[in-house]
Amino acid sequence: MSKVIDGKAVAAAVLEECRSEVAEMRSNGITPGLAVVLVGSDPASQVYVGSKARTCEDLGIYSRKIELPEETTQEELIKVVEELNADSAIHGILVQSPPPKHIDEEAVIRTIDPRKDVDGFHPENVAKLALEDSSGFVPCTPAGCMRLLKEADVETKGANAVVIGRSMIVGKPMALLLMAKGSDATVTVAHSRSRDLPGICRQADIVIAAVGRPEMVTADWVKDGAVVIDVGINRVDDATKKRGYRLTGDVAYEEVAAKCAAITPVPGGVGPMTIAMLMKNTLKAAKQLSS
């Protein structure tokens, strides 16, 4: 028997917190502003960017969508970022990942003003996370996963947490958050080169699947009663669907759900939380920049 952790509902609650904060800030003459920069026309990226802009508008956050052609050079992109750094109407800057291959993403991220880095990807914010300095920005997806664990009343203290995936966007910050004081989990970070991934995963009280491989985590990888957070958002061809694809996570949902204590679905799990935490970070940036 397992419990579905409803990310959409938790995200909606987070967004309502944001809505009242925005109203409060606006009554004090500050309208939070978020700029989302998209280079190229990857269809999945366009969906995410559109949904970020819509959420901003719904909450009363000023949003600016900057869509640049695939051929944009790194220098041109950096110039756009520098203009946003200097723009007082913009408190948060997000450059949609991944950019086209000819662009050095790290170099672009380093030019974002760390006080406006609502993704939490700038080295200064990465350092603050590692130092447990709460003045920085925590990457939105792992922050959303932590909030889901909290809302589902999952005890992290002393738990064995296995993070599958070591990306700078999810796996690594997720591990730091889980092991931080207050969360106090025992953390293992596994990845594609790990020996006996299924065996490592079976030790977990909490599994965070963030590898980007559709349905890789199967029931035999998961201990009875574990909590499973599925970060994967994979588009899999499906001719029976009108869009021609379906979304699936990194977890084989049905079989894992049958034996775990709680699980996040895809869609409707971590994805909506990522956007909700982005809004939270944007409000934090606006507050810090205006104080």
Ligand SMILES: Nc1nc(=O)c2c([nH]1)NC[C@@H]1CN(c3ccc(C(=O)N[C@@H](CCC(=O)O)C(=O)O)cc3)C=[N+]21
């Ligand atoms: N600089 C940067 N920051 C990001 O935060 C960032 C990024 N780049 N690049 C791509 C990933 C992916 N991402 C998602 C956000 C929301 C959903 C989401 O809302 N998903 C819905 C379904 C959406 C659909 O139907 O496709 C759900 O899971 O229920 C998914 C994925 C943010 N990302």
